[in-house]
Amino acid sequence: MSLDLTADTSVLAAAVADAARLLPVKGIDPLLTGLLLSGLDDEVVLSGTDRENSIRLRRNAFVHTDGQVLVPAKPLADTLGALEEPEVRLVVEGSRLAIRTPGGRFALPLMDGELHPGVGALPAAVGQVNAAELIALVGKVASAASRDDALPLFTGVHVQGRGDRLALVATDRYRMAIGDLPWRPEGELDVLVPAPLLAEVAKQARAAEVITVHADGTRFGLSWPGTQLGTVLLASPYPDESRHTDAPVDAVVEVDGDALAGAVRRVAPYAGPRAVVTVEVGDTELRIRAADPQNGEAEETVKATVDGDRFTHGYQARYLADALRVFGPARLRMSMRHGMRSTVLAVSDFNPEEANLRYVVMPIRMPTG
Amino acid sequence: MSLDLTADTSVLAAAVADAARLLPVKGIDPLLTGLLLSGLDDEVVLSGTDRENSIRLRRNAFVHTDGQVLVPAKPLADTLGALEEPEVRLVVEGSRLAIRTPGGRFALPLMDGELHPGVGALPAAVGQVNAAELIALVGKVASAASRDDALPLFTGVHVQGRGDRLALVATDRYRMAIGDLPWRPEGELDVLVPAPLLAEVAKQARAAEVITVHADGTRFGLSWPGTQLGTVLLASPYPDESRHTDAPVDAVVEVDGDALAGAVRRVAPYAGPRAVVTVEVGDTELRIRAADPQNGEAEETVKATVDGDRFTHGYQARYLADALRVFGPARLRMSMRHGMRSTVLAVSDFNPEEANLRYVVMPIRMPTG
Structure with a gap:
């Protein structure tokens, strides 16, 4: 096996790190922990697979001697990522791939590249x-x-x-x-x-x-x-998903996403082990509540524009918080339905030229009385 | 029990967070999860103890009604830390301490302050x-x-x-x-x-x-x-510690702390399960090495000024790295001794007007042959 190349350290380090993240660190097939490095002309090709995911990266390099080797991806990524010199040389020396800089030499054991499944072309x-x-x-x-x-x-x-x-x-x-x-x-x-x-x-x-x-x-x-x-x-x-997005809606609430997220974040810790917050739809506001005898109780009011029915729903606090985090500071539209039917969150002003997102959360049954 | 005060939210939140960090979140004595809040004149005093550590903080507040209550510290810290309003009111309402803002009310259960051990004065x-x-x-x-x-x-x-x-x-x-x-x-x-x-x-x-x-x-x-x-x-x-700092020294090495730390950080991953790096004292350099059949081998050279004997020591990589991290980018003096006797790190130019630090690491026995 042969290979001898010089490359920009930061470019190569970033590419190897990207590849190494997709590969196993250990496992029943140690070959899959390896990264294939192929040097040809002025390019190095990095490829690896865990048999489900695969990655193939091309980067510029000065290839002194063409060739291909298989080396453990994670240690290669760690060493390249820690180097401070701007250029690095990778060169096969006996049974090792040496990573050389002016003051250092790091030598990784070569693996048997013949046995690696390789990475084929992508579909059309x-x-x-x-x-x-x-x-x-x-x-x-x-x-x-x-x-x-x-x-x-x-x-x-x-x-x-x-x-x-x-x-x-x-x-x-x-x-x-x-x-x-x-x-x-x-x-x-x-x-x-x-x-x-x-x-x-x-x-x-x-x-x-x-x-x-x-x-x-x-x-x-x-x-x-x-x-x-x-x-x-x-x-x-x-x-x-169409039963969530296309069914008739009983109330449409417009509300500031950040304000609602803040209220849910502050009220949720009072919810106790069930971790449920209730959202009461008022005339001009939402009331966010949680209570538990051990933890006390909390309530916040968030201004809202309400069109449709008035009712109260309970939600798993974490799912509501996750949904609101995804939207960030936008003005939101909550489409709510009676019973155990879905609530759909979206931004109020949807621009059809851009990406669009809707987030479905399910109300949960509240204890009666 | 009574208490009614208004305070700057960020000041009160920071103080309660500082106190809560020292207190247990749960335990066999639930009272110790509590924080004593005492309002008097224009001050609120926060105190808590886990029976070993104790804390007592004074902060400015507008106290509307004097009094003292005991409430769970962690939930109070969490709620205050999440508020966005500049001012907050704490007021006893029945069996609760209410945390009130214009749009919200958070109510924590009061604990029995009479049973809390309290926090006394510090010694002289x-x-x-x-x-x-x-x-x-x-x-x-x-x-x-x-x-x-x-x-x-x-x-x-x-x-x-x-x-x-x-x-x-x-x-x-x-x-x-x-x-x-x-x-x-x-x-x-x-x-x-x-x-x-x-x-x-x-x-x-x-x-x-x-x-x-x-x-x-x-x-x-x-x-x-x-x-x-x-x-x-x-x-x-x-x-x-005097046997480490006062015994005769066999070699004094001066070296750039950052350069040595970088070499140890890059070489150490090649050390295998024993996690030992060797430091060879040369004439004008240190050679940092690690090797393991599974991991390959690594070596870096770091320029140094050497006064005294030449020899090679093995060190647990983690302890050497910890010591070097503490000194940061300074020029370091390593005082080394033969055998299993301590190596002492210090900065080269010690200013007696300032703080001084020495760090002792022990060489470890190397496998012979």
Whole structure:
């Protein structure tokens, strides 16, 4: 095995760190902890996979001797990330890949690259989307997905092309985030993608302008110049959100998102072990309340514009707080329904040119009397 | 019980948070989770104790009705810390202390203040010290104390008056920090103080100029305008540090602290499970090395001025890194000895007008061959 290259330390360190985050640190197949480094002409290609997710990055380098090696990704990322010199040389020396700087030498054991499954090409492109808009929307939608691997369906984000809009839907069964944004479709798209892969986009694509979406019947991918991220699809079918968004509404409340979030944050600690806050719809305000004999009781009033019926709903404080955090300081519209039917939050003034987000929270049954 | 006062929200919130940090959140004696609030004239006094540590804070307030109540400290701190209004009113309403703002009411259950042990006066003053200097030195010394309550002796900081210097010594048996700074003594002082209480000084005394030290045979305290912190002493006797600082030295190495810290940080991950780095004293440099068949091997060279013998020592990487972190970017003097005898780090140019710090790390036995 051979390889000898010199690269900008910070560029290489950032790329290796991005790749290492997707790879296991240990596991039954130690080869998957490895990162493939291929030097050819004036480029180094980094690729790795945990057999579900895969990553392939191209970066500039001065390649003195072409070749490919497999080395443990995490230690390589740690050493590169800690270097202070502007340039670093990677060179195969016997059974080691040496990381050399003027004052230091760090030598990682080579792994058997022949046995690594490698990283293939992404499936065909199905459309393109603005990078900054996708990053912003993914961050808001993916937080509603479950982190519990016991129900894989709910760890995914449903990604669907709907005409000139790209829809992203996530739910952990207790709340649901429904987002969509403009895109340029080039094919059909209706897939369930692991949420952690989408979250990587926000970490890695900050400098990208346009992101290309790739998919076929079993795989999904995202690419922008220098980067390819791929993953295996989760099994569908996914719950349909239209019963939450399309059913008739009994009250529409407009309220300042920050003010409501502050009230929920301050009142919630008084809710005790059930962790339920009640929202009472008044004529010109919402009253947020919580009480528990052990903890005392709390109440805050938030000004609101109310159109429709007056009633009181209980919500799990955490889900209401999560939803409000996603919207931030915007003016919000809460569409509420009687009974145990969903409440939908959205911004009051929706601009169809931009990304749109709706967040569903479910009222919970209150103790009677 | 009565009490009715209005106070500046941020001042009161900061004081209650400082007090709450020292108090238990739950425990076999629920009364100790409480904070005593006493309003009289234009002042509110906050006091609490966990029977070992105690705190007593005075802050300005508009007291409408004098009185004293006991309420759970943590919920009070949380609610005050989350308020956005500039002023807050605390008023007894029935069996509750209500925290009132224009838009909200938060009501905490009153506890039985009659049963609380209360917080007495600190013991007599034994000297005074500059607040900023004490804060800086405590932060460095206390980090060498143990966090393991199984050996209470090593969770303490030995605080001793030595003429016009105040000495602070902490060790967890594996490394030792020895600091001293100028002070104005007014009496004898030789006590072992729980490190966490000293660490509170850095959090609370940032605005103070002079700190008064209090002690008697069983208690220790620190005070500055508006604040009294007290604690029960730990049992002595404490290990004597002079065998580390006064014994003859075989090599004196002068080296840039940041450069050495960087080398140790980068090399240490290659050390494997023993986590040992070796330091080889050369003619004009230190060589920092680590190796493990699984992890590979690493070496960095750091320029140094060497006076005395040449030899190689192994150190636990973590303790060496901790010591170097405490000194930061200063030029350091390492006083090294043959065999399993201590290495002492200090800054090269010690100014006797200022605080002084020495840090002892022990070499460890290296595998032969």
